[in-house]
Amino acid sequence: MKRLFIIRGLAGSGKTTLAQLLVGWESMLSADDYFYDEAGNYHFDRTKLGLAHASCQERCLEAMERQESKIIIHNTFSSQWEATPYLTMAKGFGYEPFIIECQNNFGSTHDVPADIRSNMARRWETLDPNLGGSVMVDDLIQAVKDKGEQRQVLLEELKEARALEAFIPDVFAEGRAKSQWKATGDGELLEFTVTTSKGIVKTFTPNEVPEILKPKRVSG
Numbered sequence: 001m002k003r004l005f006i007i008r009g010l011a012g013s014g015k016t017t018l019a020q021l022l023v024g025w026e027s028m029l030s031a032d033d034y035f036y037d038e039a040g041n042y043h044f045d046r047t048k049l050g051l052a053h054a055s056c057q058e059r060c061l062e063a064m065e066r067q068e069s070k071i072i073i074h075n076t077f078s079s080q081w082e083a084t085p086y087l088t089m090a091k092g093f094g095y096e097p098f099i100i101e102c103q104n105n106f107g108s109t110h111d112v113p114a115d116i117r118s119n120m121a122r123r124w125e126t127l128d129p130n131l132g133g134s135v136m137v138d139d140l141i142q143a144v145k146d147k148g149e150q151r152q153v154l155l156e157e158l159k160e161a162r163a164l165e166a167f168i169p170d171v172f173a174e175g176r177a178k179s180q181w182k183a184t185g186d187g188e189l190l191e192f193t194v195t196t197s198k199g200i201v202k203t204f205t206p207n208e209v210p211e212i213l214k215p216k217r218v219s220g
Contacts, residue, residue, distance in 0.1 A: 003070050004060075004095040006086060008077035008127065009102030010120050011112035015074040018102060023072050029063070030074050031056045047210045050163025057085050057137075057162070058155060064093040065144055071095070078123040081165070085137045085158075087129060092141035097129040123169065163212045168194060168202060181215060189214065 005022065009015045019028045034052035035044050056073065063071050077083050083099070090097045140158065143151040164179060182190045189206040192213070206214065 001069075002064075002067065002093070002095045004064075004086065004090040004097045005070070005072040006077060006083055006097065006099045006127070006129075007072060007074040007102065008083075008099065010076065010078075010105070010124075011117050012105055012107045012109070013102035014104045014106055015102050016109075017106075018100065019072045019074040023070055027063075027068065027070055028072050028074060029056050029059050032075075033059075050166035050210065050212065051159055053082075053166060054155075054159040054162040057089075057158065060086060061089055061140065061144060064089055064095060067093075076120055077127065078120045079125055079169075080127055080131060083127050084131065087131060088137040089141060092138065099127050099129050119169075160212060163210055164194075167210055167213065179213070 005019075007015045007019055016028075016030070019030075031049070031052040032042070034048070034055045035042055037043060053075075056075065060071060060073060073086055075082070077099075087097055089095070137158075140151065140154040142148075143154055179192065179194045181192055184190060192204045192206065192209045194202045194204075
């Protein structure tokens with residue numbers, strides 16, 4: 001039986017330690033892996049968090065494509081939508097999902113600020129391992145199975161989607177969201193607006209928005 005283990009917990013709860021005990025370094029995947037350099041030094045960049053999660057999901061996809069028997073993902077997973085892409089992949093590739101929650105507090109090895117940890121705790125909800133349903137990931141799975149040319153295009157779309165989610169996680173905790181740029185006639189960006197399915201609207205200046213979410217060319 002192929003298994004996907006989703007290990008969730010707040011910063012410092014022991015996710016990485018538990019993952020090591022279960023499987024060892026070679027089969028562990030985490031968004032934090034993105035921020036380690038070749039020498040093993042950790043360099044966190046808040047603006048690249050979306051890319052980190054997209055990278056983790058792409059590596060999980062590749063592991064399932066290789067039919068690895070056991071895959072462990074150890075991220076915070078405070079809300080259902082954060083786990084949905086992995087659960088969708090598990091269903092698409094025939095993996096049995098298991099969700100394990102760490103509830104300890106050993107202190108964060110990456111010095112996560114107390115206010116960030118509090119925000120994670122505030123968004124915390126019970127995860128249902130039977131819920132998947134990410135249309136974007138479903139399309140990506142099909143492209144992988146068909147060995148289609150759409151794979152790279154869909155991976156780029158995945159990066160943008162994860163960047164948006166990482167930029168405003170509180171919005172996604174309230175429901176799915178749509179985003180829109182406003183610009184002048186000559187293409188100068190004015191504001192970035194995000195609207196959730198529940199009608200919550202947030203507006204940001206161009207300087208507040210990660211580069212990956214900025215269009216290369218905009219018409220007014």
